[in-house]
Amino acid sequence: MNQPYPRLPGFKYHRPASTREAVEFLEKHANQSRPYSGGTDCFVQIRDRKYLPEYLVDLKGVSQFHRLDFSKDEGLLIGAAVSMNAVIQDTYALTHYPVLVSSAKEVGGYQLRTRATVVGNLCNASPSGDTIGPCLVYNAEALITGPGGDRVVALKNFFEGPGKTCLEPAEIVTAVRLPVPTKGAQGVYKSLGRNKMGDLAIAAVTVLGYPEADTPSGYAFKITLSAVAPKVIFAEEAQALLSEREINRANIEEAAKLCAQASKPIDDIRSSAEYRMEMIRVLSRQGLVETCEKLGITR
Numbered sequence: 001m002n003q004p005y006p007r008l009p010g011f012k013y014h015r016p017a018s019t020r021e022a023v024e025f026l027e028k029h030a031n032q033s034r035p036y037s038g039g040t041d042c043f044v045q046i047r048d049r050k051y052l053p054e055y056l057v058d059l060k061g062v063s064q065f066h067r068l069d070f071s072k073d074e075g076l077l078i079g080a081a082v083s084m085n086a087v088i089q090d091t092y093a094l095t096h097y098p099v100l101v102s103s104a105k106e107v108g109g110y111q112l113r114t115r116a117t118v119v120g121n122l123c124n125a126s127p128s129g130d131t132i133g134p135c136l137v138y139n140a141e142a143l144i145t146g147p148g149g150d151r152v153v154a155l156k157n158f159f160e161g162p163g164k165t166c167l168e169p170a171e172i173v174t175a176v177r178l179p180v181p182t183k184g185a186q187g188v189y190k191s192l193g194r195n196k197m198g199d200l201a202i203a204a205v206t207v208l209g210y211p212e213a214d215t216p217s218g219y220a221f222k223i224t225l226s227a228v229a230p231k232v233i234f235a236e237e238a239q240a241l242l243s244e245r246e247i248n249r250a251n252i253e254e255a256a257k258l259c260a261q262a263s264k265p266i267d268d269i270r271s272s273a274e275y276r277m278e279m280i281r282v283l284s285r286q287g288l289v290e291t292c293e294k295l296g297i298t299r
């Protein structure tokens with residue numbers, strides 16, 4: 001590939017030892033500094049001159065950001081510097097959040113995943129970010145700290161568009177928290193790239209289903225669609241259909257069509273919009289069938 005910018009431009013490196021020091025530095029050097037963790041998006045974007053910060057603020061020096069904890073009350077807390085591989089190898093993550101683990105395994109190759117973080121994947125806010133859909137269906141929250149103090153934002157309100165989040169200047173995400181999933185929840189992450197070697201998804205679907213006494217079908221489903229809109233979206237009409245009607249093959253097929261209709265994809269170098277839409281239908285159907293099998297729904 002012809003690389004127009006083969007080298008990184010110069011920058012100054014800062015490694016704070018505490019959250020407070022990080023925030024103060026980012027505030028002092030507003031518009032000239034950028035926080036990063038794994039750097040696997042950040043350095044590519046700097047190389048491509050998408051932004052040119054004077055200072056790069058390495059968050060890995062903050063010990064609190066390496067926390068990866070699970071509790072039955074709070075759920076899973078993934079600190080800002082926790083790598084994809086750490087999440088993949090975590091027994092609690094695998095037991096309680098298998099759909100997140102399966103999506104983390106889709107990110108790049110093994111070496112990349114030793115650096116790339118879940119929080120970096122969220123903050124990069126790419127509509128094809130692999131761990132975004134699973135974090136959304138598990139009702140994740142972003143824990144944010146900045147000059148104005150701490151705040152917690154439901155992840156469904158965190159994304160504003162491609163590469164855009166609700167973060168204010170000098171704010172950082174310290175961790176993402178996933179509450180304990182509803183009892184009996186089962187799900188899958190289905191993604192399609194141009195190859196099997198860790199390409200970014202050209203379309204992806206996350207499905208999470210669980211028994212729900214209050215719906216006519218006896219179940220509730222959460223379905224997200226990736227890489228087919230400016231941000232990862234919920235397929236709300238398909239979710240509603242699967243709550244209201246009996247879960248059977250015909251209604252799953254109908255729900256998969258609603259997922260395709262909810263997509264608003266674009267043509268780009270990786271896929272045509274038409275192909276993305278068709279793949280959303282196929283991946284949604286596969287994801288729903290597999291989830292229903294796991295839930296023991298046999299109709």
Ligand SMILES: Cc1cc2nc3c(=O)[nH]c(=O)nc-3n(C[C@H](O)[C@H](O)[C@H](O)COP(=O)(O)OP(=O)(O)OC[C@H]3O[C@@H](n4cnc5c(N)ncnc54)[C@H](O)[C@@H]3O)c2cc1C
Nearest residue numbers: 036037038039040041042107108117120121123129130173
């Ligand atoms: C070869 C290659 C293959 C890849 N394959 C995939 C793939 O298959 N799927 C996929 O989803 N992604 C892929 N990526 C993209 C990237 O690896 C992931 O998005 C990764 O999870 C980013 O994490 P990071 O810690 O490296 O982010 P960083 O590069 O450190 O940061 C990403 C962005 O978030 C901001 N940021 C980081 N941490 C914080 C924080 N705590 N608070 C506020 N802002 C923050 C940074 O300023 C930057 O804008 C690939 C990248 C490469 C280079």
